[in-house]
Amino acid sequence: MPKDRSKRNAFLAPIAETGHCGVFLIRMLGSIRLERELLISTLQQIYLIGARSLVIIMICGFFVGMVLSLQAINALQLFGASDQVSLLVGKTLFRELGPVLTALLFAGRAGTSVAAEIGLMKATSQIEAMELMAIDPVQRIALPRFLAGVVSLPLLTAMFNAFAVIGAVVFSIGVMGLDPGIFWSKLQSGILFSKDFMGGVWKSVVFGGIVSLIAVYFGYYAKPTGEGVGTATTRTVVLSSVLVLIFDFIMTSLLI
Numbered sequence: 001m002p003k004d005r006s007k008r009n010a011f012l013a014p015i016a017e018t019g020h021c022g023v024f025l026i027r028m029l030g031s032i033r034l035e036r037e038l039l040i041s042t043l044q045q046i047y048l049i050g051a052r053s054l055v056i057i058m059i060c061g062f063f064v065g066m067v068l069s070l071q072a073i074n075a076l077q078l079f080g081a082s083d084q085v086s087l088l089v090g091k092t093l094f095r096e097l098g099p100v101l102t103a104l105l106f107a108g109r110a111g112t113s114v115a116a117e118i119g120l121m122k123a124t125s126q127i128e129a130m131e132l133m134a135i136d137p138v139q140r141i142a143l144p145r146f147l148a149g150v151v152s153l154p155l156l157t158a159m160f161n162a163f164a165v166i167g168a169v170v171f172s173i174g175v176m177g178l179d180p181g182i183f184w185s186k187l188q189s190g191i192l193f194s195k196d197f198m199g200g201v202w203k204s205v206v207f208g209g210i211v212s213l214i215a216v217y218f219g220y221y222a223k224p225t226g227e228g229v230g231t232a233t234t235r236t237v238v239l240s241s242v243l244v245l246i247f248d249f250i251m252t253s254l255l256i
Contacts, residue, residue, distance in 0.1 A: 045144045058159060059163075095200060153205070
């Protein structure tokens with residue numbers, strides 16, 4: 001009987017935590033008010049978790065574009081179609097790699113920072129102090145960080161794609177000597193706005209919501225100890241990465 005009970009608890013625990021996270025999301029969205037203070041807090045968080053992630057996003061995007069163009073040229077040369085490299089790079093970036101890789105980098109850079117920051121507030125009793133002063137900590141702490149993540153990730157994805165295209169241009173045209181006119185014309189005519197570009201935008205919005213929700217949730221409910229804060233940051237990265245890949249498959253299936 002104890003073994004059966006432990007198996008049942010192990011099966012039900014993820015379901016219960018998913019429901020708890022959903023309730024937390026509803027509570028957070030229900031606390032949205034059109035107030036100047038919320039706008040200022042959200043803009044501050046956009047700078048802290050968005051603008052400060054630009055460097056790593058741009059560097060990774062540039063070299064991802066170079067690697068993509070290198071692999072594409074090597075593969076397409078076998079079929080005499082090396083002039084299609086910009087089309088292959090563009091389709092891969094805007095549809096898949098741009099939103100997914102940006103979300104994974106965002107989870108590792110900003111998600112852990114948010115979870116650790118809120119977890120430290122929990123460990124130092126700052127959240128309890130807000131509750132004693134009749135201040136809603138969900139509205140004051142969690143909501144601005146969640147909204148900032150939803151807004152920041154599409155913008156970071158756009159920067160990632162832009163620098164990846166620059167990396168592809170540097171390698172394809174500057175190193176391999178491909179014709180610039182053919183490169184840009186194939187890219188312009190092959191990328192569809194509604195299917196390729198907007199598909200990536202919708203993915204980045206969803207991924208931003210997922211990563212931000214998980215970060216603020218695990219940080220808010222972290223155990224008020226150093227070990228608890230470390231566990232919250234680890235769970236944020238692992239679960240965010242897994243859910244981003246799962247939702248990428250689901251959205252690709254729906255948008256294809």
